[in-house]
Amino acid sequence: MADRRYETLVLIHPEQGEQGAKELTNRIRSLIEDQKGSIGQIQEWGLRDLAFLVAKQRRAFYVLFEYRATPAALAEVERNLRLTDPVLRFVSVRQAENAPPTPDRTVRRPEPEETTDASLDTGDAGDMESLGEEI
Amino acid sequence: MPKDRGERRGSSSKGEGRGFRRRGLGRRKVCRFCADKTMQIDYKDTRALGGFLSERGKIMPSRITGNCARHQRRLTVAIKRARTVALLPYCTSYP
Numbered sequence: 001m002a003d004r005r006y007e008t009l010v011l012i013h014p015e016q017g018e019q020g021a022k023e024l025t026n027r028i029r030s031l032i033e034d035q036k037g038s039i040g041q042i043q044e045w046g047l048r049d050l051a052f053l054v055a056k057q058r059r060a061f062y063v064l065f066e067y068r069a070t071p072a073a074l075a076e077v078e079r080n081l082r083l084t085d086p087v088l089r090f091v092s093v094r095q096a097e098n099a100p101p102t103p104d105r106t107v108r109r110p111e112p113e114e115t116t117d118a119s120l121d122t123g124d125a126g127d128m129e130s131l132g133e134e135i
Numbered sequence: 136m137p138k139d140r141g142e143r144r145g146s147s148s149k150g151e152g153r154g155f156r157r158r159g160l161g162r163r164k165v166c167r168f169c170a171d172k173t174m175q176i177d178y179k180d181t182r183a184l185g186g187f188l189s190e191r192g193k194i195m196p197s198r199i200t201g202n203c204a205r206h207q208r209r210l211t212v213a214i215k216r217a218r219t220v221a222l223l224p225y226c227t228s229y230p
Binding site for chain 2: 009050051052060062064089090091093102
């Protein structure tokens, strides 16, 4: 059976901690490899705020797996993810063959802009303070 | 008399039925994804998708955003995927 390009985004329970999340990531990696899948890349987004409560949690560890596998292997991986309790949720998507790999931290792209805004703000605040001192 | 009214109604509906007129004189909106081919719709890109949500977290209709049918379809799928993994909200409540 022809293998296909997939990506799976997994949400890991925050109680697992940084270490537990890493271990679980490795377990999922070996799960995919056991199914004769080949990993393209694994992105760990770390602890992120959820848009709404999931299993009464506000945050979760996000891990993105990009790999090639057969449809049967994907079904097996998904079945195992469903059985894994610390996995809150996941979504698997088939990627186009010619699609570029996900650039690192797509979702965190807004951060640099926010920091520039913050620096501008602090700059203004600094001016205000200096004015206050002069007076 | 009733016969006369019936005739009038018939003639008026005939006039309205001719062609569909766009309401208001707005600038014709162009699909953002068609205009910029490099723009990809990705469920992981919450920044881009968030712009197509209302204040309440609902998906904006293409009538407002001006997206073409094809890209609107892909956009809704992407937003729904993002919702399943809690990247985007299903609903935002007002404080």
